[in-house]
Amino acid sequence: MTTTLFLSFAVLILLNVPIAFSLFISASLALALNGITLMAVIQRGVTAVDSFILLAIPFFMLAGNLMSGGGISNRIIKFANSSVGFIRGGLAHVNIATSMLFAGITGAAVADTSAVGSVLIPAMKDEGYDADFSAAVTASSSVIGVIIPPSIPFVIYGVITGTSIGRLFLGGIVPGILIGLVQMVISYFICAKRGMGSPKRFSIRDFLGSLRRGILALFMPVIILGGIIFGIVTPTEAAVLAIVYALFVSMVVYRELKPRDLPKLIYESGITTAIVMFMIAGAFLYSWIITNDQIPQKLAALIGMLTQDKNVVLLLFVVVYLVAGMFIDLGAAMILLVPVLYPVTRMMGIDPILFGIVTVIALAIGLVTPPVGACLFIASEIGGISILKTARSAIPYLLGILLVLLAIILYPPLALFIPGLM
Numbered sequence: 001m002t003t004t005l006f007l008s009f010a011v012l013i014l015l016n017v018p019i020a021f022s023l024f025i026s027a028s029l030a031l032a033l034n035g036i037t038l039m040a041v042i043q044r045g046v047t048a049v050d051s052f053i054l055l056a057i058p059f060f061m062l063a064g065n066l067m068s069g070g071g072i073s074n075r076i077i078k079f080a081n082s083s084v085g086f087i088r089g090g091l092a093h094v095n096i097a098t099s100m101l102f103a104g105i106t107g108a109a110v111a112d113t114s115a116v117g118s119v120l121i122p123a124m125k126d127e128g129y130d131a132d133f134s135a136a137v138t139a140s141s142s143v144i145g146v147i148i149p150p151s152i153p154f155v156i157y158g159v160i161t162g163t164s165i166g167r168l169f170l171g172g173i174v175p176g177i178l179i180g181l182v183q184m185v186i187s188y189f190i191c192a193k194r195g196m197g198s199p200k201r202f203s204i205r206d207f208l209g210s211l212r213r214g215i216l217a218l219f220m221p222v223i224i225l226g227g228i229i230f231g232i233v234t235p236t237e238a239a240v241l242a243i244v245y246a247l248f249v250s251m252v253v254y255r256e257l258k259p260r261d262l263p264k265l266i267y268e269s270g271i272t273t274a275i276v277m278f279m280i281a282g283a284f285l286y287s288w289i290i291t292n293d294q295i296p297q298k299l300a301a302l303i304g305m306l307t308q309d310k311n312v313v314l315l316l317f318v319v320v321y322l323v324a325g326m327f328i329d330l331g332a333a334m335i336l337l338v339p340v341l342y343p344v345t346r347m348m349g350i351d352p353i354l355f356g357i358v359t360v361i362a363l364a365i366g367l368v369t370p371p372v373g374a375c376l377f378i379a380s381e382i383g384g385i386s387i388l389k390t391a392r393s394a395i396p397y398l399l400g401i402l403l404v405l406l407a408i409i410l411y412p413p414l415a416l417f418i419p420g421l422m
Helices: 002-014 019-033 039-049 053-069 072-084 090-103 109-126 131-146 152-161 165-171 173-194 204-229 235-253 259-292 295-306 310-327 330-347 352-368 374-383 387-410 413-421
Strands: none
Touching: 002 019, 002 259, 019 039, 019 259, 019 330, 039 259, 053 152, 053 235, 053 259, 072 090, 072 109, 072 204, 072 235, 090 109, 090 131, 090 173, 109 131, 109 374, 131 152, 131 173, 131 352, 131 374, 131 387, 152 165, 152 259, 152 330, 152 352, 165 173, 165 204, 165 235, 165 352, 165 413, 173 352, 173 387, 173 413, 204 235, 259 330, 310 330, 310 352, 310 387, 330 352, 352 374, 352 387, 352 413, 374 387, 387 413
16 A cells, blocks of 8 residues: 555656645555545545644644844844844845744744845845845845744644643744854854955944834734743644734834735635645545554664664654655645654664754755755745755855754754753
């Protein structure tokens, strides 16, 4: 049954059939050829999405769209500019800092690239920054959007594995900040080498002014994380709270979001949610067949013959993720691979929080690698530069992400210390 499942899925992908449809079609074919009623397709699909936790996905997406449409994003960019814009390569640091702040709001890298890139890439080009560098910084720093909480991929991983989403959120804080700091160091040296972004004088007046104007926008991550850390709200309830707060700030305080804008934002959030939910439903059916054929147990036995070192196992999985991320979207790759690899990690005693963080970071790199890197495409389009030139300029940043990933694998407390306090 598994052979039919894998072969049919591979053929459908080669024919450019969407991931969600490929999952359902290949699973249905495998079941039908083995005499199992197709009623199982409906039953498993409905069971997969019948989850209170999954409500966090549409709510966080809507909250992010409300923030973008309500003028909150612009205030975050101005605050970042006043905070780090005085360093050599100022706008590059502003780009990265904005991505770190924006990550605490949307939980989606593609949204980060679109919102931040549309403002900062033209500004960087006007200031004399190379187009390929501007696009590369934007695409690479957008990866932080799925690491610092809230994070849609962490929600998906938590649903698939039954891991605490709150602890996953907390585990992403330190790795996300480390990646941002490493990218800033890389930007400094690249700008110094190319002679871009002359340092400017720091203005305490501008800093305090941008902080005052953007304090309500910056308070959003505090509400989300604070509520989860202190046990006041669940991740799903935190997402609803984020929507209420975004509506109040955008419509009542800033008054940049009008009632007539809401239908479009809700519609866009609904479309994205439908795609994600459809993939999750298909993935649960897909993983059910794999589990029944004991593929994880066989894979664990094979890996056990090769090595018993947990670090080596995680590094092997990182290689798998890097290859998969080049050809499959982050969400789809997670839905396909985690059900197979997660049982192996449990048999080897690898912490599920650590594995989740390694999984998200490794697969997030695929957002910046051709041929299907979504963030790479968007940033290149905004910058008016070829994808290959942007990808080449992004190599130092990708190596920086891999360096942080390696540090987390070799020293797990970097990711597990804060969740351990919960």
